[in-house]
Amino acid sequence: MGRGRVYGAEDFGGLTMSIFKSAVELHGLLQSRSLTCVDLLDAVYAQVDAQDSQVKAYISLLRETAYERARSLDLRFDAGEELPVLAGIPIAIKDNICLKGSRTTCSSKMLENFVSPYDATVINRLNAQGMIPVGKTNLDEFAMGSSTENSAFFTTANPWDLDRVPGGSSGGSAAAVAAGEAIVALGSDTGGSIRQPAAFCGLVGMKPSYGRVSRYGLVAFASSLDQIGPFARTVEDVAYLLNALCGFDPLESTSSRQAVPDFTKSLSRDVKGLKIGIPKEMMGEFVHSDIREATMKALDLLKTQGAEWEEISFDMFDYAVSTYYILAPAEASANLSRFDGVRYTHRCADSHSLKEMYTRSRGEGFGPEVQRRIILGTYVLSSGYYDAYYLKAQKVRTLIKNGFEKLFQTYDVIVTPTTPTTAFKPGEHSENPLAMYLADIATIPANMGGLPAMSIPVGFSNGMPIGLQIMGKAFDEETVLRVGHAYQQLTDFHRQVPGGMQ
Amino acid sequence: MTTTYEMVIGLEVHAQLKTKTKLFCGCSTHFGDAVNTHVCPVCLGMPGSLPVLNKRAVEMAVIAGKALNCDIQETSVFARKNYFYPDLPKGYQISQFELPLCLGGHLDIVVDDQIKRIGITRIHMEEDAGKLLHQGSGAIAGSTHSLVDLNRACTPLIEIVSEPDIRSAAEARAYVESLRIILRTIGVNDGNLEEGSMRVDVNLSLRPSGTSKFGTRTEVKNVNSFRSIERAIASEFARQKEILDAGGVVIQQTRNYHDDTQTTTALRDKEEAHDYRYFPDPDLLPLVLSKLQLQDILANFPELPEQIRHRYLGLVLTDSDVVVLLEDMTMRAYFEACLKVSGVVPAKEICKWVVGDLNAFLKDRPEGFASTMATPEKFVGLLALLVAGTISGKMMKDLLQKMIETGQNADVLLTQSGGAQVSDASELIPVIEKVLAANPDVVEKIKSGKSQSAEFLMGQVMKETRGKAKPDLVRQIIAEVISKY
Numbered sequence: 001m002g003r004g005r006v007y008g009a010e011d012f013g014g015l016t017m018s019i020f021k022s023a024v025e026l027h028g029l030l031q032s033r034s035l036t037c038v039d040l041l042d043a044v045y046a047q048v049d050a051q052d053s054q055v056k057a058y059i060s061l062l063r064e065t066a067y068e069r070a071r072s073l074d075l076r077f078d079a080g081e082e083l084p085v086l087a088g089i090p091i092a093i094k095d096n097i098c099l100k101g102s103r104t105t106c107s108s109k110m111l112e113n114f115v116s117p118y119d120a121t122v123i124n125r126l127n128a129q130g131m132i133p134v135g136k137t138n139l140d141e142f143a144m145g146s147s148t149e150n151s152a153f154f155t156t157a158n159p160w161d162l163d164r165v166p167g168g169s170s171g172g173s174a175a176a177v178a179a180g181e182a183i184v185a186l187g188s189d190t191g192g193s194i195r196q197p198a199a200f201c202g203l204v205g206m207k208p209s210y211g212r213v214s215r216y217g218l219v220a221f222a223s224s225l226d227q228i229g230p231f232a233r234t235v236e237d238v239a240y241l242l243n244a245l246c247g248f249d250p251l252e253s254t255s256s257r258q259a260v261p262d263f264t265k266s267l268s269r270d271v272k273g274l275k276i277g278i279p280k281e282m283m284g285e286f287v288h289s290d291i292r293e294a295t296m297k298a299l300d301l302l303k304t305q306g307a308e309w310e311e312i313s314f315d316m317f318d319y320a321v322s323t324y325y326i327l328a329p330a331e332a333s334a335n336l337s338r339f340d341g342v343r344y345t346h347r348c349a350d351s352h353s354l355k356e357m358y359t360r361s362r363g364e365g366f367g368p369e370v371q372r373r374i375i376l377g378t379y380v381l382s383s384g385y386y387d388a389y390y391l392k393a394q395k396v397r398t399l400i401k402n403g404f405e406k407l408f409q410t411y412d413v414i415v416t417p418t419t420p421t422t423a424f425k426p427g428e429h430s431e432n433p434l435a436m437y438l439a440d441i442a443t444i445p446a447n448m449g450g451l452p453a454m455s456i457p458v459g460f461s462n463g464m465p466i467g468l469q470i471m472g473k474a475f476d477e478e479t480v481l482r483v484g485h486a487y488q489q490l491t492d493f494h495r496q497v498p499g500g501m502q
Numbered sequence: 503m504t505t506t507y508e509m510v511i512g513l514e515v516h517a518q519l520k521t522k523t524k525l526f527c528g529c530s531t532h533f534g535d536a537v538n539t540h541v542c543p544v545c546l547g548m549p550g551s552l553p554v555l556n557k558r559a560v561e562m563a564v565i566a567g568k569a570l571n572c573d574i575q576e577t578s579v580f581a582r583k584n585y586f587y588p589d590l591p592k593g594y595q596i597s598q599f600e601l602p603l604c605l606g607g608h609l610d611i612v613v614d615d616q617i618k619r620i621g622i623t624r625i626h627m628e629e630d631a632g633k634l635l636h637q638g639s640g641a642i643a644g645s646t647h648s649l650v651d652l653n654r655a656c657t658p659l660i661e662i663v664s665e666p667d668i669r670s671a672a673e674a675r676a677y678v679e680s681l682r683i684i685l686r687t688i689g690v691n692d693g694n695l696e697e698g699s700m701r702v703d704v705n706l707s708l709r710p711s712g713t714s715k716f717g718t719r720t721e722v723k724n725v726n727s728f729r730s731i732e733r734a735i736a737s738e739f740a741r742q743k744e745i746l747d748a749g750g751v752v753i754q755q756t757r758n759y760h761d762d763t764q765t766t767t768a769l770r771d772k773e774e775a776h777d778y779r780y781f782p783d784p785d786l787l788p789l790v791l792s793k794l795q796l797q798d799i800l801a802n803f804p805e806l807p808e809q810i811r812h813r814y815l816g817l818v819l820t821d822s823d824v825v826v827l828l829e830d831m832t833m834r835a836y837f838e839a840c841l842k843v844s845g846v847v848p849a850k851e852i853c854k855w856v857v858g859d860l861n862a863f864l865k866d867r868p869e870g871f872a873s874t875m876a877t878p879e880k881f882v883g884l885l886a887l888l889v890a891g892t893i894s895g896k897m898m899k900d901l902l903q904k905m906i907e908t909g910q911n912a913d914v915l916l917t918q919s920g921g922a923q924v925s926d927a928s929e930l931i932p933v934i935e936k937v938l939a940a941n942p943d944v945v946e947k948i949k950s951g952k953s954q955s956a957e958f959l960m961g962q963v964m965k966e967t968r969g970k971a972k973p974d975l976v977r978q979i980i981a982e983v984i985s986k987y
């Protein structure tokens with residue numbers, strides 16, 4: 001067991017304890033008026049004040065607007081109005097999602113002073129539920145990284161061990177929820193940026209199918225891979241959040257018109273007869289033995305509920321990583337061109353020519369990892385190299401998609417460890433970017449295939465949380481949620497709270 | 503012996519589509535408003551904003567493609583064309599590259615009464631850039647700073663690329679003129695070269711007459727009037743000829759045309775050419791047009807200029823009137839509306855008045871043909887009085903002017919003016935006899951054969967009748983009465 005403590009129903013009295021409850025539990029308290037939205041917000045901000053100087057989850061806080069909304073929601077609750085489950089729930093927002101009137105920095109010097117003039121579609125959707133954004137969270141600059149070490153401002157700490165990273169790129173969002181500085185959070189996932197920090201911080205984190213959630217207002221990293229998704233303690237909360245977030249957006253051409261089910265309906269079903277595939281490639285020596293063990297235990301537990309699992313072979317993992325590091329930088333190199341010193345970005349002082357303004361503004365505004373990826377992306381799109389890299393990578397991507405399609409003819413879900421290791425220490429990978437890249441080997445394929453994938457907590461190794469990844473076929477979030485929920489009915493890993501955060 | 507050269511020209515024409523809103527956002531495309539007033543997160547290239555394709559722009563591009571005899575592609579793909587410039591908010595232009603919307607068309611032009619077919623390689627859709635306003639200098643060089651106006655950013659363009667089939671400046675001009683009339687007539691472009699709603703790039707190379715191998719070409723930009731198309735071609739032809747005559751080689755480069763000096767200067771060489779790093783834009787799905795959708799778009803395919811010309815000549819309009827009508831879209835729309843309610847009034851008579859007096863009256867009035875109070879119905883009503891002989895040509899002019907000012911219909915105007923023209927001989931004879939009696943010397947002149955003097959008497963009669971006498975009848979009665987003298 002971890003350093004945390006199991007937090008059960010008997011602890012429900014204390015106000016500060018509300019910050020480790022699920023949104024669904026809190027809704028009951030808010031609706032019955034055992035708790036007010038303002039009380040809950042007080043508790044969350046008290047925790048921020050107490051812990052965030054160490055955790056450093058937030059780049060900016062939204063106290064004023066948060067309290068305004070909490071007060072108006074309390075009036076409605078007081079009047080006996082039945083409000084949505086998510087109404088009044090404090091939520092942390094990754095700082096690459098535009099929220100009108102707030103700074104949206106992407107953890108970059110480039111956008112240090114950029115105040116978004118508009119709301120992302122997901123923000124509108126959360127507002128419609130009456131959710132309360134409490135602050136904007138730290139990330140690896142422009143979501144490029146796996147630890148928040150690439151933030152231009154600071155590195156976020158893992159609430160389970162402040163000497164370790166929370167994962168990334170959505171590390172601030174994960175750390176905020178794990179530390180009780182928010183009840184749930186939004187992140188974005190391009191190659192694992194929700195699932196990996198969820199695993200490192202002992203949370204549920206889900207990347208929905210590509211097209212499920214509008215990207216309008218998400219500052220683009222790699223447009224064909226990016227997807228916004230939620231962090232929460234329970235799969236049930238994730239289902240409610242997906243209900244709120246998913247759906248066609250006329251402002252987003254790649255958003256899907258596929259009908260959106262009520263995801264909470266899938267939670268009541270059991271896993272009897274469900275077929276699970278576990279790729280042997282993801283259970284090799286490079287995966288820590290504690291993690292492999294926790295994975296097998298989780299599978300066996302699901303088996304006791306009537307699910308079947310078998311080992312399979314899927315040789316696309318290595319290809320997925322190499323393909324990712326061609327396609328994602330290629331798209332990023334164009335996506336980041338708009339940060340040019342002309343309008344809302346950092347601009348260098350005293351430039352004497354247009355070219356100088358461009359090169360110095362971008363040289364000063366972008367950190368080394370972002371520059372590395374822009375250079376890489378520019379290279380693979382250059383004439384003479386385009387066919388050998390970009391075009392070939394697109395072909396491999398199609399092969400990966402086809403490979404998944406074939407697997408999903410036999411299996412309902414595919415399960416892997418979310419990460420080969422638990423949370424590492426800052427600097428551990430800094431001299432070797434390639435090793436950091438390989439840490440995403442299990443999570444990248446779902447982005448390549450546009451598949452829904454979720455990480456759930458399934459144990460601890462030396463006090464640090466272990467995550468299990470559940471991948472489903474495109475637009476079948478329901479089965480993924482069903483497996484995760486069934487597992488959480490039998491375990492309490494998700495109910496553990498980092499010892500130092502109480 | 504000096505070599506004679508043949509010029510080989512291909513043209514790239516950018517035409518702005520006349521949509522109400524921009525290509526990828528809902529902002530207005532209206533020209534000439536205060537700077538940076540038609541902008542939003544999308545066309546400003548704000549972080550996180552995404553493009554959504556304007557359906558109307560696609561329809562217009564399809565119609566243009568069809569009008570130029572192209573194959574409309576079932577699948578076309580928007581790509582990012584990457585380059586940095588302060589008028590390009592995203593740092594890339596969304597354009598079409600490998601898979602454009604239209605391929606393989608042609609346009610027939612007439613030069614020296616000869617019809618020539620010019621091939622069209624492709625037509626693709628793309629967004630326009632904004633506009634730089636250099637301060638303290640006409641160009642970026644020498645300016646203290648530059649301001650950016652993004653009203654034009656993201657407005658929809660089609661780029662029409664011709665085959666290198668053009669062989670003279672006159673052909674180039676005829677091609678652009680013909681293209682312009684077609685695009686205007688089908689309602690997709692307003693054909694204004696000076697305002698930049700049509701922009702022409704000239705690709706030109708020389709080869710010794712009689713040979714077939716292409717020479718090295720240059721691309722000439724900044725050609726923004728019909729006159730400058732011809733002048734730029736003449737200037738670039740002369741420049742390349744001089745190089746070749748001296749035994750030199752033409753360098754492949756992009757050149758800027760300067761109308762004031764009628765010369766071109768090098769903008770950049772091939773080696774400095776941008777590597778645009780095109781790749782499919784992941785923010786936009788491929789544009790797929792099913793057969794059914796194409797049918798829908800083409801269901802109301804507009805009449806082409808050539809078809810209109812035929813129809814008008816069938817209505818015995820004059821060549822020169824047809825040219826005027828084809829040039830002026832609002833006048834033509836008015837004329838067409840008149841045709842719909844013409845009744846007994848011949849098209850030729852309508853045309854004569856629309857192109858002539860009505861056009862002259864409306865020229866300085868802000869409402870113009872589009873919203874004149876002399877609606878086609880009212881105007882034709884007045885013309886019907888003229889055709890029936892109820893009013894004279896002079897009255898027609900007077901009443902038409904009043905109609906434009908008041909919007910009254912013909913009957914009311916006629917009553918207000920004191921009634922119809924006098925065409926009753928018994929009413930006119932006493933007046934005429936009175937005039938003749940007062941002018942015996944003129945009568946004498948006429949009798950001695952100076953028949954033109956009758957016009958003086960005509961004028962006097964008109965004066966007496968306040969212009970309402972029917973001229974033909976007056977003339978006839980004068981002749982009859984004098985013959986009895």
Ligand SMILES: [Zn+2]
Pocket residue numbers: 524527528529540541542543544545546656
């Ligand atoms: Zn706009």
